[in-house]
Amino acid sequence: MLAGLIFATDDADDRPGTLAATLPFGGLTLIEFQARLLVGAGVSQLLVVVARLTPELLGAIARIGRRGASVDVVRTAVEAADKLHPLARVLVMADGLVTTGDVLSLLTEEGGDALLTVSDHDAAPGFERVGAETAWAGLARLDAKRVAEVAMLPRDYDFQSTLLRVAAQGKAAHIRLPAALSGGAHGIERDSRALATRGTLMLAVLVSKPVVWADRYILAPLARLALPPLMARTVPSVAMAAAGVLLGLGALAGILFETASIGVALSIVAALLFTIGAALAWLRDEEPLAAFQNLAIPGLAALAALLLGHVTSMRDGTATGWTLGIALVVAAALSERAARPGGKRRWWGSPVAYLLIILPFTIAGMPLVALAAAASYAAITLAAAIEGFREKP
Incomplete structure (x- = not known):
């Protein structure tokens, strides 16, 4: 079973009070676009990690639910672990991530824990470091037990960062992001204007x-x-x-x-x-x-x-x-x-x-x-x- 975990907790940089996940992206919201990619990759269960629910986020989640996958809203790792099937493989998508189906396909194949990475020199803003010269590129394939391990830690830990650290300590494989595969459209954006630019790059990749x-x-x-x-x-x-x-x-x-x-x-x-x-x-x-x-x-x-x-x-x-x-x-x-x-x-x-x-x-x-x-x-x-x-x- 393939499940998806999307983080939607951070505010937009240029719109205080607005979640980055609900910023417009090509006629959709960003989180709807992320959900489309995951559902297209075969995900049957989606978990959306939130810090608060806004009307825009509720509307986006309702529209995502019409795409055929079950959608659950969770606030903590404990709630996420309870919702996930113990044998599920989880595709994790960072807050504010823009990517393509081709990049996501790197992680949909069978295998153990894996992190999509780039060199620290090529890391875009928002990519978290997972090594001396390596940064996490916002996508991961993890076993459901990694989420359960995070659930056992103190609740005031940041869920996304802690999950990444647990995976890295668990010797997750590193899959390098080929620069040519993303077409420049892969990155983390929390600014509405930069996100609009990413949308244009995304269309350029499509055509x-x-x-x-x-x-x-x-x-x-x-x-x-x-x-x-x-x-x-x-x-x-x-x-x-x-x-x-x-x-x-x-x-x-x-x-x-x-x-x-x-x-x-x-x-x-x-x-x-x-x-x-x-x-x-x-x-x-x-x-x-x-x-x-x-x-x-x-x-x-x-x-x-x-x-x-x-x-x-x-x-x-x-x-x-x-x-x-x-x-x-x-x-x-x-x-x-x-x-x-x-x-x-x-x-x-x-x-x-x-x-x-x-x-x-x-x-x-x-x-x-x-x-x-x-x-x-x-x-x-x-x-x-x-x-x-x-x-x-």
Whole structure:
């Protein structure tokens, strides 16, 4: 059983009387974002350690409870030990910690007590020292008995610091935080302005993950440029989704009325809007909207390819356009299906990559060549995916 322990006791540095855990973070509160990461990592029980309950914290805890995990509020180590199953493994998250799912995954694997650490030279403000040259990076995986050991100590001891000391004295393993994995988004923040900056970095991490060249080198950089002003103006993620849908419909209309190059270009811009909107929706806990936009990108690319083939076949009086459009969509869909998790290569095709291949040929007035080139690219990608699957089943 995997349990989560979140500390929410310290006040914000720039907002006296406001808990740092309840500061806004991308449309949520910070503690809701932390809980999302833990639930996503497989946690079924959440314990929130508090010093006092505020209306903002109560509201956040109520919303966390709707995510499917049980949520208990505790004030002391004694209460926490009573709530935890004796055999539970506990993921501990420091007060005010901002991190990513990739960083958290370092501690979700099987194993004994472990502390996420950084060198003292690289330690961010708020990281507690656990050695002469080592600092705790705010995450730990501990046995429930460590909490029970803290419960046996005097109650006036600081729960978080004491738990860390007990784990360190118990020879917990140290897992180094890879700098490249966090993307600069990992740290402890109790200042609302600094937390807003962390939110922007978090979004940059979210949109920089793609491996395939088209998404990584074209969509992701443009999305990173657009996200900070959108976050600053609190643009609703549903507005980005609506803009993407409207632009996508305009793209399909452009292809239908035989302005294929404009239609394909608009499809690429719509994919960019969906990428930005999906990142915003994910951070704001709007998962259905994020899932819709992630699916809208391949859906729009498929419709654009099929419609381009249809228009070309109707114009030429042959079935070539239909055949190439269907072949492209089928090969692209199968290559996505055949790709192993984490097994994609930089040069492989993607929905946006196929649109980028199609665009210059449609500008030159050669839609059949455009579809043939994209379909060939999809077929090569499919062959590579199948070969990779055969080599490493």
